[in-house]
Amino acid sequence: MNLPVAVVLAIFLPFFFAILVPYLERIVKHNIGWFSALIGLISFLLLVLISPEIIRGEVIHYSVSWIPSVGVDFGIYVDGLSLLIAFLASGIGFLIMAYSTEYMSHREDLARYYQYILLFMGSMIGMVFASNTIQLFIFWELTSITSFLLIGFWRNKPQSVYGAKKSLILTAGFGGLALLTGILLLRAITGTFDIPTILADESLKVLIKEHDLFLGTLFLIFIGAAAKSAQGPFYIWLPNAMEAPTPVSAFLHSATMVKAGLYLIGRVHPIFSGTEAWLIMVAGTGLVTMVVAGFLALRQTDIKGLLAYSTISQLAYIMAMYGYTTYQDPSLGVVAATYHLLNHATFKATLFLIVGIVAHEAATRDIKKLGGLRKEMPITFVIATIGALSMAGVPPLNGFLSKEMFYEASVDIGASLGQPYNLLIPMIAVIAGVLTFAYSIKIIDGIFLGKRNDEHLPKKVHDPSIIMLGPAAILAFIVVLFGIFPSIPMSFIIEPAVSGIILEDISIYASLWHGFTVELLMTVVTFGLGIIIYKKYDAIANWQDEFNKKHPTFSLNYYYDEIFGNATENAKKISLKFQVGPIRAYLFPIVLIAILSVLFPIIILSVELTPITFNFETPPYELIVFILIITTAVMAAIIPSYLPAVIAVSALGFLIGIVFIFLLAPDLAITQILAETLTTIIFVLVISKVPQTFKEKIPRNILYRDILISLTVASTVFLIMLYATQGIIEPFESVSHYFLEKSILLTGGHNIVNVILVDFRSLDTLGEIVVIFLAALGVYNLLHSRGERK
């Protein structure tokens, strides 16, 4: 089969069937899960089909033009790194969907469940194979949205709603927007969205690192990755995401989706790494997060919550290792990070599946209510122990190897950075390891060892069926296999993936026993301290509870809730400040803009006011009319009683008709007088039905303010009109000449005003009668809007 076609199929098969799922569900009913799992398996096999090519060190790059106007193609780019994540997505996806057939009750909305999971799987595969940043971003956001929908799968639980919203805001919102902006900045620097182009071009990479926008670009892309992988301050969404069904948590929130951020870090590693900013940002965030999250994991009593925090901590390991790159050694930490990425997916998914089984059988996830289940669930116990010990870094499991490599890398980076980092970084690493060890024991001890807690547990607890145990067993088998024979994953998976990051072929040797080294010493210390910490934990927990009670603000969740929880109330206050209600407040801006529009050119642009001519040769009878106009207008303004005020307005209207006569506009004069008559009639009709007066009491200060505003507006208008009436600027002439000249010739009319109305500008007139038409219909609606409602 054509390899690009296989890749495209692997991406779009899940999408296609996700759309079909609701229809298929009507036919196959609750067996829909097996059907969906099959899709996952097919995607996995398609990827297996292309893997030999990748293992050989080739990459598959193929693209077609998609939005050429803005330089976005639709392409696939398959290398070792992307294939690794895609394998996780499809392989674990298959196992999870198989597991879900038993886990999810048939009464649930199964179609929706598998639909979302398939959509997610397709998005995840599409994300890693995207050959340009925009395409990557599209699938990236799709994974966030499907994650949102899956966290909120049980839509009527308030915690689900809260968790879903939180994850969406932080991943799709905060992280997504930052990533998009970062991508666009990257494009502004390089001029392309295409990832292979940037990766292949050394000069571009140099350009990026020397560019002014480098820091901003890196920062924004890193925020995107950190939000997705729950690193740094963004970790807070992941614990709340545990409201999703447990298989979903296993799939999205430990094995795959949270790896997307790490994938992105790996993808941009060749572009940004080797700079101090990269080291500080990525490694620094990782080191801080791993300790904080490990500490928080230890005090969880909900085993799913514990696993969530442990996921954050483990992801921070990987993040830190990707960040360990200095100028000296570009591949430092990358091997270990990639290996741990793979290992974490296996052992954490195992543990989540076990938690699902335990919660399913024992009907609780609270570690205080569980205990002593080893006799009733022996197989589950064994699998869980393998997973937990791998996480703790106990040989001969795969977690041990990657933990060792992590220590080694930490020592190396510390050494290369010199004082005081040569001690600090290894110490932080060990502390994180100790915490990991402690909470790993806590899982096993809390659930399976100790005394059976009969008070809370159901009478009969037993191992589940093979359908639920199978996937967990397969993953546990991989954990052991990769631990004992590390060369298998190294040569088939890690080497191609690492060479995808550092862009050169690499050969890695790893074995379970590698002699007495500093790392081994650190491991032994870790185990020792881990046991002590676990034993002494109660004291620490008490202190922690005290501290939290005293300082409730010392928590990121507190700030999240402050901002987003109270957002509605706070925003309402703001909107009430602007949208106050009385219309006067809304009119001020209009008036102010009018004033500013005159002041702006004078003050800001400091234009020169050209001299103008005044004309004071007004005949006295006209002056009298002008004075009468102002008098009637003032009367209309100050008379409180409506009828006299309306009569004043009416008189004003007639006086204006007289002004039109002065201005030699007979049509206007007639129109004005007739229109004024009609206005007055309607005025009188209306005020005869309302109280005769309102008597507004205007406070002194408001009166002065309004008079000032009015005077300013008046002078504004006066100024503009003074200049506008200076005549048409040379060498222009008015189009009116045309009407004067052509009116009789073209239309036969002598009254040019009327000719303009019905011939030259008849569309205006048509519009004008439409306004009358509309006013009539509007009045009808107004008067009938109360209708039967009274």
Add this chain to the structure above:
Amino acid sequence: MNILEHTIVFMIAIPFLVASLMILTRPFPEIQKKLNVLVSIVLLILSVYLFSQVWQNGIIAYDIGDWGKYGIVLVADLLSASMVLLSSIITFLALLFSLDYIDDKSQNTTYHSLYNLLIAGLNGTFLTGDLFNLFVFFEILLIASCGLLIANEKVEITPSSHKMEAVYKYLILNIIATLFMLVAIASLYGTLGTLNMADMALRIGYMNENGTLPWHLIPTALLFIVVFGNKAAIFPLHFWLPDAHPTAPSPISAILSGILIKVGAYGFIRFYYLIFEGNLEIFQPIIIFLGLATIIIGSISAVGQDDIKKVLAYHSIGQIGYVFIGIGMGTVYALAAALIYLINHAISKSMLFLVSGCIVHKIGTRDMRKIGGLSSTEPFLGLMFLVGIMSISGLPPTSGFIAKFVLFDAGISGGFYIPILIAVIFSLFTLFSMFKSWQRIFWGEIKDNIFEKENIHQNSKTMLSSLVIMTVIIFVIGLYAEPLIAITLETAEQILDPQLYIDAIIPGEVR
């Protein structure tokens, strides 16, 4: 005689004609409905034809009454033709929706007539090449939308007092704004001696070249911010919008939010990029500033609302701000991005208003505190609403993502980092409040009493079909944006070359 040469004028004349027929055929309500749908389809086809003509042959100028530039000229360039096409799509779909949504008594009397005149007003506003004629069409739009705002829905959801209050504020603010427009038109005519926009552009361009532009034309041009800003509801002229849009019947809200506020954006582009093209450096920073202020106030206020339609209305304010920063940035790419944003918002926001209409129709309340858990009974509406909010929030694979992506890309490649930063930050607010509203309506516990009301109605197939069509458009643009981007880029190039527009109306002249 080729009747298709007159397509451009039919976009205005046919609705006028039909509006009068709707009054005369009041005794036959069924004929009214069918006729109106038929006319809407015809107008849609004609607008597609008009657009294709403009695309192939360049700008079309049509002299009403053959008086040349001395009379009134209608002009269809790519910008106005695409706006007409957009308005035809939105008005057609909203009409389909309103057939079963609007109270029968309203429909029999004035609704269809007003509706056609609103369409005529929209088309006229977009097509006219004469400044005073623009004023006339603005007034048509104003009164027609006021009349439609008070039309009754089948569900008695809005008290008529609210409608009166909303109309009053809408009307007064717009009247004052249009009076300032008349002042500005008077000033322009008194100085330039013409009302034709192309002619004005020619004359102002001439004066700019010779350095004789009188200073009072700058304040005159700034006065148009009041006019167009008020139509577009940009800060601080937006106050009528959160009152008027939620109060209107849902299909009318869809038109008001979808296309009517775009009239303002269109006006800004037309006025500043055609007539005052030589003085753009004065206006562009002002437009960007106003756009950013609009984004901030709209996005924040939207978060605080409990009324579903009010959330959407405030988002219209926020989203129009994005269009304005695109207009203010003024590169080809940025203008194209602004147009894409505008088109996306038109379709997505209309769809959201229609979905909210469906919810109102079914539940009989707009208050999100009284709704909850609807996704179990109304999964289809939930899906539609989700698509809409994804589009508004700019999430892929919807048209909203394309819009946001090109806008930000245009801004960043144009070097406008600070405006884009603010825009990005506030699109987080958009996402937050949109998804929060969705969760409040569709997730959570079902409130017991919501289905017990008397005045609930089933959503008919015609209502839902218009939603489906809009969803399809959203996804088509989201998945295959190339044609749209290519068209808008071409449009933006045309906008930035006013000589093309001038040549079409006043042929044979070199500026």
Add this chain to the structure above:
Amino acid sequence: MDTFLLLTISILFGIGTFLILRRDIIKMIIGVVILCHSVHMMIVSVGAFDGIKAPIIESSKYPQPEYIFKDSISEGIFAPVVPESVSVIYMDPLVQALVLTAIVINLAITAFLLILAYRIYEEYGTMDADELRRLRG
């Protein structure tokens, strides 16, 4: 143009602005009416030329063309070209036609506004615009 007329127009505009900022709805509408009057006179007063006759041609059926209607921007000529010898005796007809349209439109809008005010009184029982705040927030 007559400066006193301009002054009158501006003062009317000021009075109108003062009135639309009032609480009393009827006073607001009176303000709108006054603003309309002011704007109408403004448009008439920007007429391109001060004639001595109303724009109604009484004389010949077919006058001989005197003006040249052409655009030639390169020569600095904008249509129409009016020869030096021609003096216009009529008032500018275009502004009068525009104002006629504006008067009618404003008449229709004022009628609508007045009836709206009546309906508001019915709904709210008051003429106080500040009481119209049910939609705030």
Add this chain to the structure above:
Amino acid sequence: MTTLITQTIAKVVVPLCVFLSISLLLTGHDQPGGGFIGGVMFATAISLLYISFGLDDSKKFFNPDWSLYFGFGLLLATAAGIGSIIAGYNLLRTDYTYLQLPLFGEVELSSAIVFDIGVYLVVIGGLLFIFKKMGED
């Protein structure tokens, strides 16, 4: 207002006004007047009738459906515009001719008159519709 005197005056004035309005409409092209002015004149006359006889009483002998007037008016005005398209010109093109009538001599006949009649009808219908609705309320 419904006194005998006003009614008597109305009986005289209303027909005069109606006649005047029609003549304003017809001579509008050459003299001051036209569709709009004529229409407003007509509307004023009828509103005088309504006021002097009272709305209810005048309905008994005179009760047209004004909505038909403005509906038909707009139809006529638009159709006049479209008519010029059918005649092969652009929308709203007007033309004129001179007719030799036996009694009046040479009379100018403009196609714009059809459009103006449409305007006339809309103005009458629209304004009186508003009056009547408001008066009935």
